Amino acid sequence: MPVHLEIVTAERQIYSDEVDLISAPTRDGRVGILPRHAPLLTILQPGELTIVKDGTRTPFAVSGGFMEVLPDRVTILADTVERADDIDATRVEAAIKRAEELRQSAQTDQEMALAEAKLRKEMVRLQVMRMREIGRRQ
Template identity: 50%
Template sequence: MASRNTLHVEVVTAERELYNGEADMVSAPGAEGRLGILPRHAALLTFLTPGELRITLRDAEEPLFVSGGFLEVLNNNVTVLADTAEHAEEIDQARAEEARRRAQERLTQAQSDVERAELQGALERAVTRLRVSELARRRSRRRIEMPTQQ
């Protein structure tokens, strides 16, 4: 349960729960720009764009890649329903680089606006995954320790 000085944060996808715990701050890629969520934030519901979702607790952080989804803030609770998401250290850089290269190649051969838009989205996701992984590696801050579940 969140205290008056922290938030309770839950990050989930259809496949799994990536984070469930306390936080001092959440930084998220909102549809209208980067969002900073602190305790006692006003109620909010927004779309997320592909990017880094960063959860901070004291001197540790949990960097995540989200491909899009929704973020809700209500009564010191932050709920992220992500289309897909992964911890920064789980990102396979070689696979993400290959996806980026493939999307770029296919983009030059796109036959329609719909195909071009889909490939542009795939390219954006691949580039963003690489950037999130690199930023997390450079920062190298201590990760948030999650309690073990029985």
């Protein structure tokens, strides 16, 4: 008995299907969601969002947002989310370089915080992209 998962951003619906497992990065640590999970409302942190359906693991890079869990349905409202297959290595590496340059040139605490948040987001994208590559080699 799977659970229905919907992943949406402000712009569009990213994913909608029945899944067997959801593993998400939350403010309190990683949580695993199975069908009939107790109700939960939590804040998502930047990290790898993983879904498992019929034994196939699909990673996503999520930059933050919220997750509502009901016994038969999970809704993720994400700031941004990307499938591992949609992440371009060249663009990620360039964005990491830009974020590091912003961090180096930051003159206020606010500029530093923004640069570090951008760097964390890009590092998550890089990690998810690498996990996809490792999965293809196995």
